[in-house]
Amino acid sequence: MTEPVLTVAEMREAEKAAMDRGTNEWELMQRAGTNAAQWIMRMAAGRPVTVLCGPGNNGGDGYVIADVLGRSGYEVDVIAPVEPKSETARRARSAFQGGVSSDGALRTGVAVDCLFGYGLDRKVEEPFSKILEKLAASPCYKIAIDVPSAVQSDAARVLGPLPRYDLTLALGAWKQAHFLMPAMPAMGEKRLVTIGLEFEDVSSTVSAAPKITSPKPDAHKYNRGLLAIVAGAMPGAPLLAAEAAMRAGAGYVKLFSDHSHPDAPAELVIEQGSLADALSDGRISALLIGPGLGRDDAARERLAKVLESGKPAVLDADALHLLDPELLAMADAKTLCVTPHEGELAKLCETFGVTAESKLDRARALADVTGLTVLAKGPDTILVHDGMTSFFPRGSSWLSVAGSGDVLAGILGSRLATHGDPRRAAEESVWLHHEAARLASPAFSAGELAHAVKPAMASFL
Numbered sequence: 001m002t003e004p005v006l007t008v009a010e011m012r013e014a015e016k017a018a019m020d021r022g023t024n025e026w027e028l029m030q031r032a033g034t035n036a037a038q039w040i041m042r043m044a045a046g047r048p049v050t051v052l053c054g055p056g057n058n059g060g061d062g063y064v065i066a067d068v069l070g071r072s073g074y075e076v077d078v079i080a081p082v083e084p085k086s087e088t089a090r091r092a093r094s095a096f097q098g099g100v101s102s103d104g105a106l107r108t109g110v111a112v113d114c115l116f117g118y119g120l121d122r123k124v125e126e127p128f129s130k131i132l133e134k135l136a137a138s139p140c141y142k143i144a145i146d147v148p149s150a151v152q153s154d155a156a157r158v159l160g161p162l163p164r165y166d167l168t169l170a171l172g173a174w175k176q177a178h179f180l181m182p183a184m185p186a187m188g189e190k191r192l193v194t195i196g197l198e199f200e201d202v203s204s205t206v207s208a209a210p211k212i213t214s215p216k217p218d219a220h221k222y223n224r225g226l227l228a229i230v231a232g233a234m235p236g237a238p239l240l241a242a243e244a245a246m247r248a249g250a251g252y253v254k255l256f257s258d259h260s261h262p263d264a265p266a267e268l269v270i271e272q273g274s275l276a277d278a279l280s281d282g283r284i285s286a287l288l289i290g291p292g293l294g295r296d297d298a299a300r301e302r303l304a305k306v307l308e309s310g311k312p313a314v315l316d317a318d319a320l321h322l323l324d325p326e327l328l329a330m331a332d333a334k335t336l337c338v339t340p341h342e343g344e345l346a347k348l349c350e351t352f353g354v355t356a357e358s359k360l361d362r363a364r365a366l367a368d369v370t371g372l373t374v375l376a377k378g379p380d381t382i383l384v385h386d387g388m389t390s391f392f393p394r395g396s397s398w399l400s401v402a403g404s405g406d407v408l409a410g411i412l413g414s415r416l417a418t419h420g421d422p423r424r425a426a427e428e429s430v431w432l433h434h435e436a437a438r439l440a441s442p443a444f445s446a447g448e449l450a451h452a453v454k455p456a457m458a459s460f461l
């Protein structure tokens with residue numbers, strides 16, 4: 001099932017829709033607190049629990065959690081520096097029979113952070129900041145309810161002390177912050193607690209693990225997909241992309257390069273000479289250009305030929321520095337996938353006149369303005385295609401190695417050659433890249449990562 005990722009405004013709408021259908025806020029809070037408490041008890045396994053409650057409905061959830069834990073025989077302390085402000089949270093506060101203190105030590109065991117949820121809208125100051133500092137310094141097992149209390153839910157901005165949590169329980173639906181830097185790594189394991197909300201017109205989802213299929217019984221090398229990688233000034237990067245591409249499903253990988261490649265594997269076909277002639281081969285199902293391309297006139301000329309060819313293509317690395325409205329006009333943007341890291345995304349935004357503050361908004365605006373499929377790479381990879389955004393579980397930080405992006409581009413090109421669907425290819429490439437990193441970890445080189453793409457394929461068959 002695809003899991004939606006909501007903004008605060010969309011979350012409020014979904015809750016309002018539930019209330020319009022007859023489920024009141026108290027009922028939603030009961031479900032949220034009761035279902036979250038099941039997770040907390042699983043993790044606490046009998047240890048004492050301290051619940052930190054804030055002024056809003058996130059605090060209200062905290063009182064419900066404390067109530068359920070208390071009734072289940074747990075020792076529960078509630079620390080609430082202020083009285084609840086919302087009506088539903090006040091009701092949860094009065095329903096809780098145990099003691100509440102305005103401050104106090106955190107007992108070792110489990111701490112449950114319900115100071116602020118998606119309603120956080122300004123800097124966290126005393127007394128809340130002091131409690132979060134105390135939580136950060138405590139050795140206890142830390143659970144954030146909905147979002148860590150210092151994290152703004154839409155942009156993942158950190159507005160106060162951010163402890164490292166062991167577990168974050170998203171209530172009702174995922175929020176954007178669950179998948180964005182800089183907050184994401186502090187959240188620990190993440191689990192979704194459902195509360196019976198229904199979602200319509202969802203435009204953002206969490207990418208689900210892909211299902212990769214074996215070649216059809218009548219497969220041959222051409223109908224499995226022919227990926228042509230167009231090289232340029234530097235020979236290493238396209239070769240690395242080819243190594244990955246050969247292991248990601250395409251039946252045939254060719255390298256169009258004027259270099260001699262003494263280290264290239266025997267099975268990689270290298271074609272020299274006229275690029276226009278090479279590109280006229282009707283059996284080519286996808287192209288990749290950018291790794292090692294260079295940024296001079298000759299590189300621009302090669303990119304223009306790729307775009308004129310009308311074939312589905314992945315544009316990476318140097319191609320992202322060269323791409324401009326004039327070049328883009330030569331192609332159908334719907335068939336193109338760009339894979340910028342933060343710097344390349346900034347360059348593309350400058351070229352296409354996109355101004356937006358966050359990486360997420362930049363990626364969305366760039367896709368909007370250009371019609372391209374945008375795979376904005378990094379620790380928080382974001383895919384935008386035709387108005388839809390996909391977020392991904394975190395990949396290994398060992399991926400931050402030179403050449404790692406070339407490997408991703410090779411996988412993406414290979415998947416695009418296999419079936420021609422840019423969105424699906426982009427999602428598959430991220431999962432395969434992450435899985436290859438997991439299998440190759442730790443401290444792999446990009447070459448080792450490319451080789452690990454083969455066993456990674458097996459994980460999704």
Ligand SMILES: NC(=O)C1=CN([C@@H]2O[C@H](COP(=O)(O)OP(=O)(O)OC[C@H]3O[C@@H](n4cnc5c(N)ncnc54)[C@H](O)[C@@H]3O)[C@@H](O)[C@H]2O)[C@@H](O)CC1
Pocket residue numbers: 015025028029030032033054055056057058059060061085086115116117118119120121122123124125128145146147171172195
């Ligand atoms: N509305 C609903 O139907 C449901 C809401 N739920 C919970 O409610 C949360 C959202 O509740 P709220 O909208 O009440 O928001 P929060 O509980 O996140 O907090 C908002 C309150 O804190 C104040 N505040 C915000 N930032 C502050 C800061 N830096 N310093 C001091 N005060 C600050 C606000 O003025 C407001 O009073 C969710 O995250 C979730 O935990 C769940 O109970 C499920 C149902």
Ligand SMILES: Nc1ncnc2c1ncn2[C@@H]1O[C@H](COP(=O)(O)OP(=O)(O)O)[C@@H](O)[C@H]1O
Pocket residue numbers: 341377378379381394395396397398399400401402403404405406407408433
């Ligand atoms: N800290 C990190 N955690 C997870 N993935 C990362 C991290 N840093 C980089 N990556 C991934 O590694 C790849 C790096 O690509 P790129 O910056 O183009 O590198 P290069 O140009 O050296 O090939 C991207 O797929 C990116 O998502």
Ligand SMILES: [K+]
Pocket residue numbers: 058113114115116117144145146147148149
């Ligand atoms: K919280």
